[in-house]
Structure formats: structure tokens, C-alpha cells
Amino acid sequence: MGSPVHNLTSRAKGNAVAVSASPKRHSRHLLSNTLFRYYFLFSILALCLVLGLVILFIGKTALLLFGQISPLDFFFSFNWTPEEEAFGAAAFIVNTLSLTALTLLIAVPVSVGMAVLCAEIAPKWMKNFIRPVLDLLVGIPSIVYGYLGLTVLLPFLRRASGEGLGDGLLAAALVLALMVLPTICRISDDAIVSVPRKYRDAAYALGSTRLQVIFRVVLPAAKRGIISAVILGMTRAVGETMAVVMVIGNTPQLAKTLFTPSSVLTSNIVMQISNVEFDSTWNYALHMMAFLLLLISFMLILVIRILGRKRREV
Amino acid sequence: MSGSSSTGKGHPVKGGRTQAMEFSRTRYTARAQRRNKAATFGFYTLGFLVMLLIFWMLFTILAKGLPALSFDFLIKQPEEIDPGGGIGPVLFNSFYILFISLLISVPIGIGAGIYMAEYAPDNAFTGALRICVESLSSVPSIVFGLLGLAIFAEYFDVGLTILGGGVSLALLNLPMLARVTEEAVRAVPGEIREAGYALGMTKFHVIRKVVLPVALSAIITGVCLVAGRAFGESAVIILTAGLSTSGEMWDFNLFSPGETLAVHLWYVQSEAIVEDARQIADKSAAVLVFVVLLINLAFRLPLWFGKRRQGH
Structure with missing residues (x-):
């Protein structure tokens, strides 16, 4: 100094x-x-x-x-037999979309219900209990979800349905639903909490019951936030790999029933990437599938941004 | 409308009972109130079931693995053929790769978050940066795995290594670190910054001496969340660090293959031929979840107590 x-x-x-x-x-x-x-x-x-x-x-x-191959073959052919130079990824694309849809079908009602419970109904001590527990759920590694799905859910599904294997879209969707639940729930929760109190007061003053206030006032007012939450859940469901790999069956075919062993974009990449040469059509096809995943995620983020901008304008 | 005495007592949020006595009971209100009660019951049931599911899940994982756990298991070599293998090197690799990834991602992620919160002007350039961060945080982890594979296995041609795993994992962590830092820094009230400027401090000095100490607990919480996620990440590590270890316990070599605990769980479950694969998988899963919970909770406990002492 x-x-x-x-x-x-x-x-x-x-x-x-x-x-x-x-x-x-x-x-x-x-x-x-x-x-x-x-x-x-x-x-x-x-x-x-x-x-x-x-x-x-x-x-x-x-x-x-x-x-090396035409885009038409890649996007519209259901035939994926790399050993015979057939690289049709349509089955994976359709499976990814249907898996995501099925996941949301299960997860959205439950998550939004939990969000309503947290934000509107539960007493304070219960909120202070539920919210950290949901945060805990986010931290659990995806491989552990997959392992639980494999060792607990699949035997259960086998017994319940009488199917031989139990793996397929339904098992994967159930596991994914549990994984996206905290994501959707916490963000919807925030959206519902940020609905101004005066809306509720006005509805109660007109003699509404709490149920009517929730469904006719609060949820419509929080709509955009909830949709953003659902889309964020979608990005997680689309990109999830290890949990899906363990329960979906890993067979490159179109999932015609809930119990058809099949494969989605992510699971197919991780199962096959280590077996292929870098300079092969097979490798290029796997990279194209990853690129598709990337495009889907970017598109979903774009939708969230548009929703967010509109919400700010309103 | 009789008995106005009870009007002020119950806020309508509390439920329908007071209302029911006040208003003449038309069939419509009666039905609405029945539905309200049924729905409230339904929401509580849903909450109860979900909580039950979560705790049952945690209990299943921990109860299956933890009682059978011995210190031996944590430090022994994995076995390929004989039963009784441990998870020593893979557990070590997990922490080593986590450490490397945090070493790279924490300075850059926090720097990026501070830029977005403190420096970024409100213009199109910042908008573009924000789109970048959001897009990056939506990139599926498997894509980061492919990127790591392309950079380290193809471009630099070093194969599947601890270094490759650590760097790829760091890239995956970056956007989330940037976001938690930005939120933490934004939550710091503007007045205390202005007090700093009024004393003639430079912008960086204010950030270092005023803003960061206030935001620190939120940032640490965020880093712990990221670390917990990184510790259990498997898709990236499978593609970049591989499915094998070098076979030594304390192998600090950055260029050895670096199978982590999460990957080991996958390997044991899908490819291993040892007869006690199931027990090893159970125990590995329990250790994995236990460590993740520890990372999430333990680092936050001192902060909670600190807050309590300050009287919040």
C-alpha cells in the first residue's frame, strides 16, 4: 500500500x-x-x-x-434396418410425438391439480411441505426413474395387463409423467399465485363457490402461464433419454399399442451411437435425429417466448 | 338473507358453510356447494396420493439399497464375473467429473448470469443473448453427449475420457447456472447498489462487495441444484466418458475412461453378467439418490440456520 x-x-x-x-x-x-x-x-x-x-x-x-439418402426416405419411411442401408426414421418421430402426448395426457391434469391445491386450497403448512418435496423430485436422477420403472413398474404392468413384457409407450409415459410433474406443477403454481387477488374477491362477492372461482376465474386468468409450464414439461419429455431407454423396449418399430416394444429418437440414439463408425450413413442418420430433437426444442422455446410476450402485453 | 350477524365471521375462502346458512338454499347453490366440497376433497386426495407416491418411491429406493450397504462396497473394485463387486472407482469418477464440470461451468455460468442481470442493456442484442440462453437450456442432454463425442472422440481424437465427460457436463450446466445467478442477482434490492455508488465505488466493486454477498445464498442454492443434477446425469457421460473405468481407485488422470455411478447403474442393469447384478444395482441406486439428496439438502442447511439467526 x-x-x-x-x-x-x-x-x-x-x-x-x-x-x-x-x-x-x-x-x-x-x-x-x-x-x-x-x-x-x-x-x-x-x-x-x-x-x-x-x-x-x-x-x-x-x-x-x-x-447419401433422400430426405423423403428418412422422414417418411418406417423401415429402420441400418444393416441393410434402410434409414427410415418415421417410426421414431411418430413414437416420440405419441409418447409426449400420452405423457402430457397423464401429467397435465395431475400437475395442474397439484398446482391448484398448492396455490388456492391447501393451508400454509401444507404448501410449505408440498413445494420442497416437489423440488426434491426434480433432483432425482433420470436413470433412477428408469431403474424404478424397470424393477417396479414393469412387473406391476405385466401383472395388471397380462402382457408378456410390459414395456412400451404406457410404461415410458408413466415414468415420464412423474418426471415432468414437478416442472409443470411449480410453474403453474407460480402462474396461479400471480393472478391478482381482486379477481378472486370479485368472484367471491358474486357468491361463487371456491370451485367456481378456480375454474371460471383463476385458471382462465393463469392460462398462458400454465401453457408455458406444459410446454416446458414437453421439452423435458421430448429430450429425456435414460429413463425412457430402460422401459420402452428398444425395438425400432411403430408403437401401435400401448404395450408394443418400440423406440423413440433419444433412446435410439443412445442405444446405437456407440456401435457406429463416425463416417457412416448410420452415424449421419443418428445425428439427423439429434438435430430433429434440437429443432423441436427450439420450436417449443419459441412458442413459450411468444406466449410470454403476449402475457406482458395483456 | 337472515342472521346478518355471521356475515363478517367467515371469509368465503374458508368454505361454503356460512354462506349456506345466509342465503336461501336454492337448488342451484346447493348443487354448487356440494360440488365445491367434492372438488376440495378431490384435490386433497390427489395431493395426498402424489405425496404418497413420492415418499413410497424414495422409501423403495433407499430401503432396498441402504441396509445392505457396507463401507467395503463403496471402495471395492467392480467385478465382471464374480459376485461381490463394489463401486469404488465409479463413485470416485462421479465426484471427479462433477468437480471438473463445476470448475469450468461455475465461473462462466455465474459471469454470464451477472452480465444478464447487471450489465445487459435493454436492446436487441440482449434479446438475442436471452434467446441463446433459453435455447441452450432446452437442448436435450443427449445432444450435449453427441457434441462431446464429436469434439473429443473425433476432433481431438482422445477417445472416451474423464475430461470429455467433465467438459460436456459443464456445457450442460451452463445455462441453468446463468439463469439461477441472474435471478439471484436481480432479487437484490436496487437501493443498496445505489448506496454503494454514492460512496464512489466502481460498478464491479459494488457487485463484488455489495451485490454478490447478498445474492450468495441464492446462488449457492442454485449451484447445489445444478450439482445434484450433474451428479446423476447419465446420457452425457455414457457418450463422452464411456462404460468402463481404468481399474484403479484413485486415478486422477484426465484421459482415463470415466464411468460414473449413474452410468454404472445402467451398465449393471443392462449388460453385466455377474449374478448379484440386481443387488449391486439396488445399492448403486440408493447411493446415487442418497448423495443427490445430500448435495441438495446439506449445502442448504447452514444457509437456513444462518437465516434463522438473522431473524427472518
């Missing part, structure tokens, strides 16, 4: 340093101020760079596919 410091009493030291050493210290502060501004900017740009890398690396390899 600056030279005058040595003859000061310890009590005054703190103050004196700030004043006496100020030119040096000041310039140091200015320097760190500038440096760190650039560091923070660099950090956020690094994030964008990562996104660029994702699109570049996956997209580049994916597009090599269409130099």
Missing part, C-alpha cells in the same frame, strides 16, 4: 488507507472494473458460442445424411 501508512495508529488505518493510497487504489479499481466487465461479457458470449457449437457440430454431420 502507499507509503504514509506506517505512521498511523491502527484505529485510523482503515480510513487513512482509503484516502491516502487512493490514486493507486483508484486506478486498480478502475482496471478491475473494466477487466471484469469484459469477463462478464465474455462469459455470456461463451454461452452463445456453445449454442453455436451444438448447432454447428450436430447440424454439419446431420446434413451429410442427405448426400
Whole structure:
């Protein structure tokens, strides 16, 4: 520090340093101020760079596919037998869509019901109990969900349905529903809580019961937030890999029934990627499937943004 | 409308009973109130069932694995053929890869979050950055796995390594870290920043001495959430760090294969031929969940107590 410091009493030291050493210290502060501004900017740009890398690396390899087979074959053929050079991904695409739809069909009523319970009905101590427990659920690794599905849910489904194997869309959808439940529930919860109190008061003043207030006033007012929550749940369901792999059966065919062993985009990638050469049509096809996943996620994020913008305007 | 004395007593939120006595009971209101009661009951039942399901699940995982757990199991080598294998190296790899990934992602993620909360001007450029962060956070984990595979196994040609797993995992963590930091920093009240500026502090000095200490507990909570998620992540690690270990317990070499506990659970369940695969899987799952709960809870406990002492 600056030279005058040595003859000061310890009590005054703190103050004196700030004043006496100020030119040096000041310039140091200015320097760190500038440096760190650039560091923070660099950090956020690094994030964008990562996104660029994702699109570049996956997209580049994916597009090599269409130099080898026609897009029509890839998107509309149900025949996936890589050993015979048949790369039709239609079955995986349809399965992914139907799995997501089935998951939401199970998860949305339950999650929104839980959100209503948390936000409108439950007493305070119960809210303070339910919310952390749901947070806990988010932390459980997806592989553990898959393992539970495999060891607990599948035997149960086998007994309940009389099917031989039990794996397929229904098992995967049940596991996924439990996984997206906290996501949808917490965000819908926030959306419902942020509905202004005066709406409810007005409805109660007209003599509504709580049920009527919930369904005719609160839920319509929180609609956009709840839809955003559902879409966020969708992105999680579409991209989930390990939990699905363990219960869906991993057979490249169209899931015609709830118990047909089948495969979705994510599960097929993770099952096959380690067996293929980097410069093969097979690898390109798998990358194209990953690229599709990427596009679906981006599309869903876009929808959430549009919803969010409209909500702010209203 | 009789007996106005009880009008002020019960807020309608409490339920329909007071109302029922006040208003003449038409068939319509009676039906509405019956439905209201039935629905309230239904919501509570739903909540009860979901909570029951969650606790049953946690109990199943932990009760199956934890009682059979021994210290030996935690440090022994996995066996390929004989029963009695442990999870020593994979457990070590889990923490090692988690450590590497946090080492890379925490500085950048927090930096990005601070930029978005403190520096970003309200213009189109910031809008584009925000779209980037949101898009990145929606990218499925398997895609990060493919990216890591393309960068490390193909471009640098080092194969499946701990380093590749750690870096890929860090990329997966980045957007979530940026988001929790941004939220935490935004929640800091503006007045205390202004007090700092009024003392002549530079912007960075205010962030370091005023904003970050206030936001710290929220940031730590966020980092713990991310760490818990990263500890159990498997899709990325399978593709980038592989399904095997180097066979040594304390292998700090960044370029050895780095199977983690979550991946080991998958491997044991799907490909292993040892006869006690089921027990190993049960115990691995229990350890996995236990550690994740520990990461989520233990790091937050001191913060809770700290808050309580401050009298919140």
C-alpha cells in the first residue's frame, strides 16, 4: 500500500488507507472494473458460442445424411434396418410425438391439480411441505426413474395387463409423467399465485363457490402461464433419454399399442451411437435425429417466448 | 338473507358453510356447494396420493439399497464375473467429473448470469443473448453427449475420457447456472447498489462487495441444484466418458475412461453378467439418490440456520 501508512495508529488505518493510497487504489479499481466487465461479457458470449457449437457440430454431420439418402426416405419411411442401408426414421418421430402426448395426457391434469391445491386450497403448512418435496423430485436422477420403472413398474404392468413384457409407450409415459410433474406443477403454481387477488374477491362477492372461482376465474386468468409450464414439461419429455431407454423396449418399430416394444429418437440414439463408425450413413442418420430433437426444442422455446410476450402485453 | 350477524365471521375462502346458512338454499347453490366440497376433497386426495407416491418411491429406493450397504462396497473394485463387486472407482469418477464440470461451468455460468442481470442493456442484442440462453437450456442432454463425442472422440481424437465427460457436463450446466445467478442477482434490492455508488465505488466493486454477498445464498442454492443434477446425469457421460473405468481407485488422470455411478447403474442393469447384478444395482441406486439428496439438502442447511439467526 502507499507509503504514509506506517505512521498511523491502527484505529485510523482503515480510513487513512482509503484516502491516502487512493490514486493507486483508484486506478486498480478502475482496471478491475473494466477487466471484469469484459469477463462478464465474455462469459455470456461463451454461452452463445456453445449454442453455436451444438448447432454447428450436430447440424454439419446431420446434413451429410442427405448426400447419401433422400430426405423423403428418412422422414417418411418406417423401415429402420441400418444393416441393410434402410434409414427410415418415421417410426421414431411418430413414437416420440405419441409418447409426449400420452405423457402430457397423464401429467397435465395431475400437475395442474397439484398446482391448484398448492396455490388456492391447501393451508400454509401444507404448501410449505408440498413445494420442497416437489423440488426434491426434480433432483432425482433420470436413470433412477428408469431403474424404478424397470424393477417396479414393469412387473406391476405385466401383472395388471397380462402382457408378456410390459414395456412400451404406457410404461415410458408413466415414468415420464412423474418426471415432468414437478416442472409443470411449480410453474403453474407460480402462474396461479400471480393472478391478482381482486379477481378472486370479485368472484367471491358474486357468491361463487371456491370451485367456481378456480375454474371460471383463476385458471382462465393463469392460462398462458400454465401453457408455458406444459410446454416446458414437453421439452423435458421430448429430450429425456435414460429413463425412457430402460422401459420402452428398444425395438425400432411403430408403437401401435400401448404395450408394443418400440423406440423413440433419444433412446435410439443412445442405444446405437456407440456401435457406429463416425463416417457412416448410420452415424449421419443418428445425428439427423439429434438435430430433429434440437429443432423441436427450439420450436417449443419459441412458442413459450411468444406466449410470454403476449402475457406482458395483456 | 337472515342472521346478518355471521356475515363478517367467515371469509368465503374458508368454505361454503356460512354462506349456506345466509342465503336461501336454492337448488342451484346447493348443487354448487356440494360440488365445491367434492372438488376440495378431490384435490386433497390427489395431493395426498402424489405425496404418497413420492415418499413410497424414495422409501423403495433407499430401503432396498441402504441396509445392505457396507463401507467395503463403496471402495471395492467392480467385478465382471464374480459376485461381490463394489463401486469404488465409479463413485470416485462421479465426484471427479462433477468437480471438473463445476470448475469450468461455475465461473462462466455465474459471469454470464451477472452480465444478464447487471450489465445487459435493454436492446436487441440482449434479446438475442436471452434467446441463446433459453435455447441452450432446452437442448436435450443427449445432444450435449453427441457434441462431446464429436469434439473429443473425433476432433481431438482422445477417445472416451474423464475430461470429455467433465467438459460436456459443464456445457450442460451452463445455462441453468446463468439463469439461477441472474435471478439471484436481480432479487437484490436496487437501493443498496445505489448506496454503494454514492460512496464512489466502481460498478464491479459494488457487485463484488455489495451485490454478490447478498445474492450468495441464492446462488449457492442454485449451484447445489445444478450439482445434484450433474451428479446423476447419465446420457452425457455414457457418450463422452464411456462404460468402463481404468481399474484403479484413485486415478486422477484426465484421459482415463470415466464411468460414473449413474452410468454404472445402467451398465449393471443392462449388460453385466455377474449374478448379484440386481443387488449391486439396488445399492448403486440408493447411493446415487442418497448423495443427490445430500448435495441438495446439506449445502442448504447452514444457509437456513444462518437465516434463522438473522431473524427472518
